[in-house]
Amino acid sequence: MITVEVLEPDELRAAYDLFAATILFGPATDASWPHAAALYTPGRALGVRDDRDPAQLVATATAFGSRLAVPGGADLPMAAVTRVGVRADRTRRGLLTAMVHHQLRDAAERGEVVAALRASQSRIYGRFGYGVATRGRGVRVRRSGAGWRDCAPRGGDVRMVARADVLDVLPAVHERIALFRPGGMTRPDGWWSTMLAGDVAGAEVLLAAVHTGPDGDDGYAVATLADPREDFERRPLAVSDLHAADVQATAALWRFLLDVDLTGAVEAHLRPLDEPLELMLTDRRDCMVTSAGDETWLRILDVPAALAALPCAGEPVRLAVHDGLFPANSGVYVLGDGPARRVDAAPELACDVAALAMAYLGDTAPSALAAAGWWRVHDADALARADRLLGGDVLPWCGTYF
Template identity: 40%
Template sequence: MSSQDGPEIRVLASEAELRRALVLFRTAMVGLPPGPSYPDGRIGEYLEPGRTYGAFVDGGLVGTVDATTGDLVVPGGRRVQHAAVTHVGVLPTHTRRGIVTALLRRQLRDGRERGDVVATLRASEATIYERYGYGLASATERIEVDVRRAALRPTVPEAGPVRFCSYPQAWDLLERIYSRNLPDRPGGIERTPRWWAAQRLRPVSAGPSYVVVHGAEGAEDGFVRYRPVDTAQWFTSRDRTVVVDDFFAPTPEAHASLVRFLLGLDLVDRIVFATMPVDDPLPWMLTDQRAATVGPRSDETWLRILDVPAALAARSYRGGGATVRIAVSDPLFDDNTGVFEIGPSGAVQVDGPPDLGLGVAELGSLLLGGVDIGNLIAAGRVRVRTAEAASVAHDLFAWPRAPFAGTMF
């Protein structure tokens, strides 16, 4: 197909094309570190068959996107089928020609036919994905702890058993721990076997790297992966820093025990928790709360609802018993456009005038309960008939735990 007709979009299936797509993605991203080194003939163990797309212009591959099927947690603990979208890239020679639009629209349509209720991604740029119906639905915070000032309050639970594990054997144990203790926090996602397979192939660290698990052997329920940085002057440095790359603590006991372990490390002045929920209790666990510096906050989950009736029906709602009617518009999927009545007992599609109106991107921001609808109203992104309707919608969609995935893909 010629460039004048627009790109040809098709599923990539051969080993050669899939590898070319991965190289193309890193070329498009410019500054990413080297990715996994996939063994010959086994790339299908890491990329889900049928979910990698290529864009071709004049016979040449110029753009790509792929996804992996899994589950995502919505408020109330139910799980919906989810597409983890990644590797969105276009060659620098072919940007701003509608190639990303063609790729993502094809992917979204096919995902809906597969039964995906939502799709999520991690955005390299914050201005790209709203036009395709994605809304920002969760955020993360960096927490930096000055170990020299950090003492735990006596009310913090005592530590449970922890022990070290070594790479590469640790990967099997970490996968078992995560799968047996799937998080119930909204926004949590399944770490699929393909996700774990890719982790095994990544360089763990250029220097030392450690894994500690929490819980009795055979009943572990949490883990932390951490590494020291700038180790060349470790013994003479006055700012010896450890970075926590993966902190999985789905229970209060695991959280307290792993924090207690990290704060007890010798020869460490500073601990940086790179990616934490915005409501993590760590600062409140310290006698000197200023020992923890919180921020900056970063966007995490960008969520696109593919099946609005299914997504609204899957999650739970709060509030005092009142209902509200919302009109949803989706330019890509006609079945998503309509009026839905939402109350503490659930959501159903109805006829009649709405109390609020919004686009599918705004609904995606609200779905996990971490975005205040009042902010969207103030920004002009949600139309509302009455202040009472806005208050009812706020109470229904709000959730006591901030959404958080904690998983990059």
Template identity: 40%
Template structure:
């Protein structure tokens, strides 16, 4: 088989995206979704693998800024739209795209690459490690109550159209980004993504709605949701509130929004697909046993430039360790790196000093945002301590006060 990896040309997008849809299966996306993805696609960062005159592989990258521990927004390649046609599986098509893509990311000067995985087992061999988790909740609001903090009664709630509230919601979101590692600063065009509302995305709910939380006329939070009407033959109304997203700038506004969602007429449950693993709502509810809680993978992260990536974040405790990094797919990272840093900043440079810890690029990606400890990885045999005490020191330093979380896919 002779294939060629080429940069996507704008006039090829429809064919290219159609092949992506075919590889993932199911009905085609709505015209609304497709138009937005076309607008957001960075063709100069997108790849097509050709076999003759046929596209057999697709991959793209978005130019993101990712929040990291310490609050910095670090340029990161958002790997996306990866597919291989079923006729060309296990022939090196994916590897050729990953090779070209990471080389391009390095040339662009981005120290991080991130992705969400349809099949998580695939990307470890390319150096991506699971860096965040997301919690799914289905709360029985007939049996669960909320403990509301002081000041909740001062919050005014107002229902507005999502489009009319877009600017206010984006202002709240922008203030939240630096406070939690793993969040994405919205680049131009991405403010439209939370407003997508084709019927295919509603899961039986009505149109998308938005409620604003205000204090003294200032918007302090928002929630976007739809109501799915369900009627039991014997029990009557049993609807579900399907929550798209919730963000707030203070505990009172956050609690007021959840209290609103809990109290909607003709409903008996609130469902949300993705919240941080340490979401405050878990401490507001009265009975965790009445909440269907599920945890799944979120963001996968790869350090494309080890030195620059480790210097871009801060550290929860003083650290001075030599990391022996193994990186077969990006060999420029392989070798020993001295990391020295604290809450104010860090340096990371190559060294010939003896190593204190040994790990691969995959484990470094998993630990990078502070959601998973180096100690836990060591207990699984994935990090090796070479100097007594180095593991505890580095594990404490890499930790984050809040759990990292990716708020939306890409």
């Protein structure tokens, strides 16, 4: 029998080192551990012990509380799942399944409507009801190109932030704009201590800048040198964090980054799929798409609450949802014509909870999911209605790694 335990505070460093080893990283140092420890929430770090040596942990996971922006302007309480790992000699024995099920039930009991994570391996989490809900692309924009189109947005003022002030200034800007876009999430103080403090303390070069629009600070960017060993005038800047409230702020921050001397290009990972960089450049080939991939993996824990949070204004659709872990979520729901509600009627469309997550934020249309076999169709006329109900004006995007 596999026993999942809530870890004590004095076990957290061992749990972190176990997680780091599962992704082939080294253990925390005395200098880095205080930053890494900040992301642990009391009572949410889980562990499984070695059945032959109970003093040793062989699996671990944790989560912290956040809020997720959904289409229509609402936001929902979310469990941000992170630091999940099983020791290499104990994999494929059910430890991960036991731990994930425990964690999801705990999050549901806490009133969190959804859970989300970043998946190191894409084949793992679908079986637990997670689905890809946001995606991003990597870009590399060369500085030696044709530059900006004359009519491209310019934005407002951009000011640099001193290294010593980064952790005082940027969290407030992010908090203000984090939920402007579906898929966005809030960041607790521990996120900043863990994810950005290392760059602030250790990066040889750190550029941070804030954009100010008509209503105040509404965007920022953080960048470091991607490879300081490259030729002096061709070194790329690597953007580690860039959030902006609108296209004006986005354009101004990219203009700032591309105007930094003695660099050859600006690189960024998992940017929004609809960020209009190419459209703002004189030669769109100056912006090269270097990668594309999944970003947020979403698990809906409370289907009635999640569906009720959507605007769903339009001609209604009856959707059957199946959830093997939380049977109370299973049923037929009417979307449209008011808040979503459960009904006793035959469905027009059907999906499992993972496939619902893929459409929930507006990333993938129900018709596309049906064409690929993710959704089942009982009435073909319902697909166009479902597309209108679950579509959005912008593609969802998060922009926060955890």
